[in-house]
Amino acid sequence: xxxxxxxxxxxxxxxxxxxxxxxxxxxxxxxxxxxxxxxxxxxxxxxxxxxxxxxxxxxxxxxxxxxxxxxxxxxxxxxxxxxxxxxxxxxxxxxxxxxxxxxxxxxxxxxxxxxxxxxxxxxxxxxxxxxxxxxxxxxxxxxxxxxxxxxxxxxxxxxxxxxxxxxxxxxxxxxxxxxxxxxxxxxxxxxxxxxxxxxxxxxxxxx
Numbered sequence: 001x002x003x004x005x006x007x008x009x010x011x012x013x014x015x016x017x018x019x020x021x022x023x024x025x026x027x028x029x030x031x032x033x034x035x036x037x038x039x040x041x042x043x044x045x046x047x048x049x050x051x052x053x054x055x056x057x058x059x060x061x062x063x064x065x066x067x068x069x070x071x072x073x074x075x076x077x078x079x080x081x082x083x084x085x086x087x088x089x090x091x092x093x094x095x096x097x098x099x100x101x102x103x104x105x106x107x108x109x110x111x112x113x114x115x116x117x118x119x120x121x122x123x124x125x126x127x128x129x130x131x132x133x134x135x136x137x138x139x140x141x142x143x144x145x146x147x148x149x150x151x152x153x154x155x156x157x158x159x160x161x162x163x164x165x166x167x168x169x170x171x172x173x174x175x176x177x178x179x180x181x182x183x184x185x186x187x188x189x190x191x192x193x194x195x196x197x198x199x200x201x202x203x204x205x206x207x
């Protein structure tokens with residue numbers, strides 16, 4: 001259940017309590033939130049909640065492979081341009097998490113393998129709290145959805161772009177096939193763009 005192939009395209013690079021009520025997103029924060037490791041993530045429309053591993057994502061056999069099934073991770077490396085999240089991140093923020101075939105995993109709700117479709121939709125909000133943000137949350141909006149093969153992920157310019165992408169964030173996970181005995185050969189990738197900050201994320205929709 002390895003999560004994604006590390007992109008090398010550019011040469012220059014679950015809480016139990018409900019979230020609080022929404023407040024207005026401030027598109028121009030009074031103070032800059034410097035890039036720092038993520039500690040908590042929340043996507044209300046599909047009820048994805050994630051805590052984060054300490055440090056960068058583990059890499060094994062040239063693939064991002066988080067240590068834990070129930071935590072996400074941010075990926076940075078000295079030879080890649082990827083950034084930690086903040087109000088002025090200079091390049092793409094990469095967040096990875098495992099999915100599991102018939103077992104709990106942090107990013108299971110990002111993609112419906114049986115229906116072979118993304119659960120997130122363009123326009124959905126992602127809220128991210130970091131070490132430097134304190135009680136504030138960085139707010140991102142979904143802009144594009146992808147399901148590349150693992151072999152094709154690193155060459156996909158529609159995902160990575162050819163130049164630096166300030167404010168862009170990617171969530172990457174494996175797509176578990178409908179047949180639980182089959183291997184996962186594709187990734188679920190959602191592109192998000194930074195919009196501003198808020199003191200509290202919106203709540204999940206009620207069924």
